[in-house]
Amino acid sequence: MSIPVIDLADALAPGGARSAAVAAQVRAAGTASGFFYVRNHGVPAALAEAQYALARRFFELPLADKQAIDLHRSPSMRGYEAIGAQTLGAGARPDLKESFYCGLEYAPDHPYVRRGYHSYGSNQWPAALPEMAAQCAAYTAALLALAQRLMQLMALSLDLPEGYFDHTHGNPMVTLRLLRYPPHPRDADERTFGAGAHTDWGAITILAQDALGGLEVCMPGGAWVAAPPMEGSFVVNLGDMIPRWTNGRYHSNPHRVRNLHSHGAPRYSIPFFYSPDYEARVEPVPTCVLPGAAPRYEACTVGEHLRDMYRKTYGLGNAGAAMA
Template identity: 50%
Template sequence: MTEALSTPSLPLIDIAGLRSSDPAARQAVARELRSACERCGFFYIHNHGIDAGLIARVRAEAEQFFALPSASKLAVDKALSACNRGYEPLRGQTLEAGSPPDLKEGFYIGIDLPEDHPSVLAGRFNQGPNQWPADLPDFRDTMNAYFAAAYELSALLMRGLALSLELPEDHFAPFVTDASATLRLLHYPPQPPQPAPGEKGCGAHTDFGAVTLLLQDDAGGLQVQAIDSDEWIDAPPVEGTYVVNLGDLIARWTNDRYHSNLHRVINRSGRERYSVPFFFTGNLDLQVECLPTCLAPGEAPKYLPVSVEQHLAECYRRTYG
């Protein structure tokens, strides 16, 4: 494959209009979203509404967590959780089939449900309590506050996506209600001078769910594959923005009109890299089937209907074995 292009070419969208009482302002943002989603499924957003102070606290807490001694991190190892919550050690996931495990460590946070919650008792996929590090007193409150803010922003984007697909603005309300979501803290060591063949911080993959909000530091390393080519496009950090990408659920829903695109991370900065993706995956019970506005006359859906829960379980099975 070719090296990354030197000039990033992902759209930058001001989403302030989605909060406007003026329908024309909301439709103007929706048109930009449609163009970006049809083009590559990746774009930057600004005027997103998440407080900069909260973002700074999340970054600081994430760096402090990954700086903890190994024993402290392993005390909240994801292996101790029945719902994939907690610490994931270095090389704990392989996102690109046939490549070495990813050169990153992580921490998973979801909606915190007690052991006696009906969804937990029923064994619903990835439903249960979070694990929290004992050594960081502000970690839990900070991450819960950020989770709520990212959830609200994801719901806003789903309204914009509905408009972009010529659907009622509240079309995705059942998907957003009682939605599943995952906040993930990631730490990437520098890429080794002589990596194993195919070794990367994060192998080429598409995301599982609907919408991903990515908070990057200034190290860079995110690359997106151009549609219909093998060129890798840099998606460098842009202050005050998120990188947003669509996941496989949106591709299924739109019959691939909107793209869930391959992306990867190679940390060539020579220093530590930290990122915080928020994966919005939706109501587990909802059936995802091709939207009527995404079928031309005589065209058939490419995908069979599937529940959000079934889809997520299969995606996790592929990457964790």
């Protein structure tokens, strides 16, 4: 089994000529590994290239400049995270990656910020890169539009109205992450990863990866397969929120990273994590529950789902959020 490639041409707007055909492909991917590539996705190549260039400049900054915006200085957990600070795989060694988190800006008087909801708030930016805020905001806006369109196509794939999930987009939880993986150690053991095996907790992840590769996906039968980069495409994977919405019909499969093919060069990737409004309700949709049958998942809010995932993950011994 391989990871399918879905062409979004003529399906990027509601009512697009190919929307039904694309929705059928989303259905096939969702019921398999929950992973697929998208091309002709509407995000300008120049914007993505500028984001990569920015990531390289950021990670080349002196360590003191990066540590000055350590994410633990931020109430919304945005900023720099050092190598080894996160352990995603149960029983694995600390992940060999460093990262930077940012997201949508929510003002201090926003109700969700006042309530202390996770990931709502402001960003931290390095003083040495004054252009970073504007570039990340532009990239985030483009990926947010794509994520919300993918949610519409997912609705169609479930035989629901195209706008079924639109009401959940009000105050979305969005995290943009820049990642740098050093070369994989030659003496690494089987417990060493750039990012250990995990699933993502939210709704949709859209990943840009450089030409070096390293992403691996666990397929339904348990085999791990490479998800090599394809020029001009993104890798999309469904997070743990989607099985709750689809009553287990669509899958959120484990994935991991090992920078094995770079010939000594660092690997860069840029994942964009999308979840709906913190207070949006998540419950199995009617087309996924047989008449008279009890849903497999209880209804909850987005925030309750994420808090539950934190509890389960910490109970397994992992050290951080499932974001790779």
